[in-house]
Amino acid sequence: MDVLVVRAPMYHSPGDEAAFAGWLKRIRAVSGVQNRGRDLHIQLRPGKVSSDELREFRALFHRYGMDTSDIEGLGRR
Template sequence: MKDEKITLTAEATVFYSPGDESAFFTWLKAMTFVHSVRGSGRCLDIVMNPAAMNEYDLRELLALFYRYGIDMKQLSVFSDGSQFEFLRDRRGYWYKHIFE
C-alpha cells in the first residue's frame, strides 16, 4: 500500500458502560497509524495510514474490531500483497468475519 490514507467505519458501536467506551477510545488512540477519528451520527470514521502499520498493528486492529463488533469485512483491504499474509490464514478467528 502506498502512503495514502484509508477510512474504515465503525457503525452503531455498542458500549456497555462509560468505562467500556473510554477503553475503546484509549485503545484506538494508542494505535500510532490512526490519523484521525471523527463521528457523524451513529458512525465513527477511523482514518489511518496503512503504510505505517506492521503485523502487530493489524492484529491490534483485528482485536479491536472483533471485540466491539465492528464490521470486519472492511479489513479485507489489507489482504492484498505480502505485507499481511497471515490475514488470509483460514484458521484465524478473523477469517470468516472478513472473507465469508
C-alpha cells in the same frame, strides 16, 4: 489521508466508550477518530498497515463485536 468508515460498536457505559477509543488511538496506524452518527471515521496514517497493527484492529473489533471484514484490506493498501 485514508479514512476507514465502520459502524460504531454498542457501548455499555461512558467508560466503555473511553476504553474503546483509547485502545483504537494506541494503534500506530490511527491518526484520529471521529464519531459521526452511528459510524466511526478512523483516519489512517499514510503507508501500509503492519501485520501487528492489523492484529490490534482485529482484536479490538472482535472484542466489541464489530464486523472485521472492513479492515481486511488494510494490510494491502
